[in-house]
Amino acid sequence: MxxxxxxxxxxxxxxxxxxxxxxxxxxxxxxxxxxxxxxxxxxSKEALIKGMVERLIEEFDELVAAQGHDTYTKNYLAATFAAVRSGRIRRWAVVTGASGNPYLLAPLREAMARWHREGLDGEPDPAAAQIVRLACEGLWDVVSHDPGLYDDSRYAELERRLLDLLSE
The missing domain is CATH 1.10.10 (Arc Repressor Mutant, subunit A)
Structure with a gap:
């Protein structure tokens, strides 16, 4: 196996x-x-949970890197919507819900801090970039609890509006 x-x-x-x-x-x-x-x-069970958390981080890092936009935030935004549309977001809720142990979630906390600091100096509007990244976090949370809340057209509209915020 x-x-x-x-x-x-x-x-x-x-x-x-x-x-x-x-x-x-x-x-x-x-x-x-x-x-x-x-x-x-x-x-151990803890090693298994740690493995799931590490895989989540690695997959999201790869998804961000695979996007072809000119700023990290646009890549982060596109990766978030790709994860949500593909159903990968369910994986986040499942894995993070499995661990009541803060030690096991430490790598995820570290990755979140990195994702929210990455490339801010290169953003045309760092405050708008932070707002968009925080909106992505909110979307992850909401969709992980109610995966059917939005349809594709609503996702497209949300993504477009967040991109507009970065372009203002």
């Missing part, structure tokens, strides 16, 4: 049954491997 498959199985289990169902045995069963196979990659 590959590490990514185990992380996928853990996220699916969390999404389907909640954090109380997240046990190493349940993840191994969901992934179709032995508990020993799971332990080869993740020595």
């Amino acid at each position: 590959r590490r990514e498959g185990l992380l996928d199985a853990a996220e699916e289990l969390l999404s389907d049954q909640g954090s109380s169902a997240l046990t190493l045995a349940a993840v191994a069963e969901r992934a179709g491997c032995s508990k020993g196979g799971l332990l080869y990659h993740f020595s």
Whole structure:
């Protein structure tokens, strides 16, 4: 069993049954491997949660880097809407909800601080850039609790309005 498959199985289990169902045995069963196979990659439940958090950060960093805009904030905005539209945002709610341990979420807090500081010096209007980034955080939170709240046309309108704010 590959590490990514185990992380996928853990996220699916969390999404389907909640954090109380997240046990190493349940993840191994969901992934179709032995508990020993799971332990080869993740020595504990905490290591598994840490792996999910680290993957979230890495995937979002890659998504931001893949955008082709002229400022970090525009890339961040485009990456946020790409994550929301693809359903990846559900992963954030699931994983962060799994951990009541602040230590396990420390990498996410550090990444958030980095994402909110990155490239502000190069922004034409740093205050507008911060407002847009904070709006993205609000969208993540709202959509993670109600994924069906907005349709594609509403997402497009929100994204356009936030881009307009950066262009003013």
